[in-house]
Amino acid sequence: MNGANLLAHFDRLADTPDAVARLRRFILDLAVRGKLVEQSSDDEPASILLDKVAIEWIRLQEEGISQRGRSIPVLGENDRPFSLPISWKFVCLGDVLQMINGRAFKPTEWLDKGLPIIRIQNLNNPTAPFNYCDPSTVEERHRIRNGDLLISWSGTPGTSFGAFIWQRGDGALNQHIFRCMQVGGAYDPRFLQLAINSQLDVLIAQAKGGAGLRHVTKGALERLVLVLPPLGEQHRIVAKFDGIMALCDQLEAAQQERGYCRDRLASASLQRLSLPSNSNTPAAHHEYVHFLLQHLPLLTVRTAHIKALRLALLNKAVRGGFSEGASWTLTPQPLRTVAALQNGYAFKSEWFTPDGVRLLRNINLSHDVLDWTDAVYLPATRVDEFQRFQLREGDIVLSLDRPFIATGTKVARLRPSDLPCLLLQRVGRFVLQADLLAADYLFLWIQSPHFNDQVNPGRSNGVPHISSKQVEAAEIYLPPLEEQHHIVGKVKELMAVCDQLEAQVVRTQIDSRKLLDMMLDQALGITRDSSKSLFERNPSNVPMTGHKQEKAPRYMTKNSTMTADQLIECIDDLGDLATPERLLRHAGLSEDVEFFYDLLRVARNSGAVIAPLGTTAAIRRQSNAN
Template sequence: MNAQDLKNSILQLAVQGKLVEQRAEEGTARELLEQIKLEKDQLIKDKKIKKSKPLPEITEDEIPFEIPESWEWVRVGEIGSLTRGSGIKRTEVIEDGYPCIRYGELYTTYRTKFEKTVSFVTKELFDKCHKIHTGDVAMTLTGENKTDIAMAVTYEGKDTIAMGGDMTCWSHHMMNPLYLVYFINSPYAISCKRNLATGDIIIHISNDKLATILMPVPPLEEQHRIVAKIEEILPYIEQYDKAYTKLETFNKKFPEDMKKSILQLAMQGKLVEQRPEEGTADEQCEQIVAEKAQLIKDGKIKKEKPLPEITEDEIPFEIPASWKWVRLSAICEKIGSGSTPTGGKNVYQDDGILFLRSQNVYNDGLRFDGIAFISEELNRPNSVVVAKDILLNITGGSIGRCALVPDDFDKANINQHVMIIRLVNLDLRFWVHFVIISAYIQQKIMDVQVGVSREGLSAEKLKNFIIPLPPLAEQKRIVAKIEELLPYCDQLIKC
C-alpha cells in the first residue's frame, strides 16, 4: 500500500463514520440540515444565491454504504450553492495585483487548503469575476483524467479572491469546509465523479452533475472531530511516503513498516512533545536505584555486579535532554530464562501449572493455543512468571517476540527459550515492551546472537542492552499515542 492508498483508506473510513466515535450530545445531522435549509431559503429570498434546480429524491437502491444513525444522506446540491467561475486567461495573470485562482493551479499548486494565491489580476478583471471567500470550497470542472476531476481545496485566507473558469465554488454550505474537501477527495466521491464525468482527452463535469452526488453528512461537531483526526494522521502518512519511495521493495510488509516508523519516532522522542513539568529520567532512575537497594536489603533479590558505564560509542541516536540512556538491568529486579523439566514433552499433562513456551509469546500478548501444563512437583522458582512480567523469546525463528503478561495473570513456568524481564517499577513495562519490539532493539538482538547457528540471546547480553528512558509521565503519553496509531496500521491494510 502506497501513501496515497493509505490516505484514501483514511478518507473512506471518515466518510463511512468509522474514523471517530459518535456522541449523542452532539445532536444529529438532521438538525444541521434543517438549519442549512433555512439559511439557504433566506439567501435565495435575499437574492444572494440563485435557486437551484429540483433534485431527485434519494432511493434506497442508491445508498452505497451504511452510515451512523445520527448521520444523513443528502445530495451535494442541497448544501449551499455551486457557482461556476469566470474565465481568466494565462496572459491576463500579472505578478502583483488582486488575488485570483485558476483551475489548473488546483492540480499543480494547492492541496486541501490554502491561504495565499500565487496569481494576480488587475482590479478591472477582478471586479468582473466570481469570487471565493473564506471557508468556500473550490473544485475543478475540467481535467486530464476522470480520477482527478473535481479535485477540491478550501480557501482559508482573509482576502476575497477572483475565481477563474473551468472551476466551481461551493459556498454558503454551513459545514466544516475541510470535511467537504476530504469527502470530495474520498474514494467514494471520486467513483461518483468518474461515473458522471464526460470526455476522453479532456474531461468535463458540470455543477448540475456534481449536485446529484449523494453525500453522507455527520453532525457539525463530529465533522470537526473527523477533520482533526485526519489532520493528526496525515503527517505520519507523509513520513511514511518519504520512507516508501526509498524502500519500495518493502511495500508488502506494510503495515509492519509503518509500525516500525512509529516506534522509531517514539524511541527518539519525536512522537510527542516534551514537557518540563514532567521532570526528568534522572529523577526516575534515582527512585529505581533506591527501590532496588531496598529489595536487596530485604533479601528479595541478590546484589548484582556493577554495570559498566555507558560510552558515547554505544549510543545509537540522539534523545531529548530530559531522557536518559540506561542499561536494561539497571531498571530490572530480574532478567533470566526458564528451564524445561527433565523428560521434555513427556511430562506435559492436561492440567496443573501453566507451562509457557516460545510458541505462546507474541508481540500482541500471550496466546494459549496448544498450551501445556506441568505438575506441581516440577514447578521451578526461577522459572515462575507472574502478572506484569515481560516475556521475550531468545532463540529460534521467533527470537525477539515479546509479550506483556496480563495484570490478572496467576502464574506459570517458562522453558529455556523464553526470558523473564521483571521491572522494579512496573509502570515502566508498557514503554519497555515497545522499546523491545522496536527495530532498534530487534536489530541488537539479531546482532548479538552467538555464531552462525544463532544459538540465542543470553541473559548477560540482554542485561547490558542500553535503552532510552523518558520521564514516566512522558512514557505514558508516548504509549497512549502508539496504542492510538498502531491499530490504524492493521485496520487500513484490510480496507
C-alpha cells in the first residue's frame, strides 16, 4: 500500500488512539524522504548547495569569524539511514549550522519588565510567562529576533527537545537553547526545522543524564544526520506539509467533537439506566434496554466507557433495578439500622516492631485489594489487649482517608492470607445484622455511586476524610435477604459481560495500532523483523512520546482499568508516601515493572507528574501552581 492509498483509507483507522499524531509523523517522514512532492529536473541539486556551503566555511575561517566543528564526520554509505532521491544529499547538522548557546541568567537578574528571557517553556508553550532582564546587559550574540532558528537541547525527552522558529519579538537567549545561523544558506528555515525534528528520536537516544532531565551535547547535535533536498523542492515540501498539517488540525478537531458527542451520548444513556426502577414504565424500560444493547458497540469504544457502564449497572442493581416484580418497598433507610462502622484503634508508632501481627492501615487498602508490602507490626504478645480490633475472614473494611480514588471506593474484604491483623485508626470495619443485610450486597452498595453520592469527604489535615457517622447515615435499599443474594448473582453475571466488553475494547485498540503501524511501514517502505513483537521493534521511525504511549495498552491487558490518568489519581491517593515502588504496587501492576515505568513516563512527559524514575524519591503530582 502506498502513501496515497493510506491517506485515502485513513478514515477507517481514524479512531485508533493517537491516529492523527501518527498521521502527522507519517507526513513528516514522507517529507524528509522525498516522497511528499515530485522532484523536478529544473531544481538546482543539493550538491551545488553544498559547494556554496563549503565556500562560505572557507570565508568564515579565513576572516577568523568561525571554525567548523572538528568532531563532524565525513558521511559514508553506512551512515545513510534510508535511500534518497538522486538530487538529495545527507549532511551533518554541524556542516550547515553555527550554534551559539544561551546565557545562564541568575534569578537576581530577573526583572518585572524589560527584554523577555526566552526559556524552553516559552518555546513549548506560547502562553508561558516570561522572565525579563535589562536589555543593556545582553550581548548581541544572545539577542533573539523573529525568524531565528532555536534548538532546545535539555529537559524532558518527548516534551523539551526540538527545533523552533521564533516569531514572538525580540528576546534574550537563555541557557539550554542554541541559536542557529546557517552557513551558505542551503536550507529553507522551515524545512530545516522539519528535518531536525524528524530526527529527534535519534537525538534523544544520545541524550545524557537521568530519566527526568537529560541533555544533548553540542557535538552530538553537530553529528546529527539531516537530509538536504534542492532548495526549490524544499519550498514545495514546506507548502505541501503545512497545508496537510492544517487538514490534520481540522481532522483532530472533528475527532475531538465526535468523541465529545459520543461521550455525551454514552453519559446520557447510562444516566437513564441509573434512574430508579419506578421512574419508568415497564414498556419504556424495555424500549430503552433494547436501544442500549443495539448501540452498545458505539457507546463502549474506550475503557472509560466500560467503567461508567459498570457503575451504572451497579447503581441500578442496588436501587431495585434488577428485581422484577419485587414485593419489597423501594424505600431506603439509614445504614445504621442494619450495620455499624467500627473505627480502628490509634496504635502508637512507638509500639511498632519489625515483626508480629500486622496493623491494617490506610496505605494497605485500595479498591478491592489489600497490599501488605508496606506493613507495620504490633508484638504478638500484645494481641490479646486488642481483641475488639482483631479482623476476621470476610470482614469488609473501608478507608476513611481518601475513600474514593480513580479505580473506585477504597473498600476490600479480608482473605485468609490477610490474617492475623488488627484494625488501625482511619480504617473502619462493618459490623452487620446478618439476618437483615448480606455482606456481599453491602460490598456492592459501598462501591456504587448511590453510596458515593451520599458521602461528601471533608478535609482532615488536608486529606479527604469521611467519618463513621457519615457512612452510617447513608441510606441503603434493603430488599429481603434472598433478593439481596439474587441481586449479587445478577451483578456478577453483568460484570463478567463487562469484562468481555473491556477485553474486546483493549484488543481492538491494540489491533488497530498494529494495523496502522503496518500500513505506515508499508507506505514508507520499511521492513521490520516479524519475529519480534510490535513493542520490541526498532522505534527509530516513531517519535519518542508516541513510542512510549504504544506500551500503554500492554498494561491494559494486565489491569485494563488502569491508565496514565488513573495512575495520577493513585498518586493523590498515596499522598506524601508516593514512590515508584509504592505506586506500582498500589496500581496492581507489580508483575510488569518495565511496562509500568513506560506508562508512568507517559504521565510524566505530559507534565502531569514530577517523577524521578528509578529512585525511591517521592513522586509528586504537578499542580497548577507549579
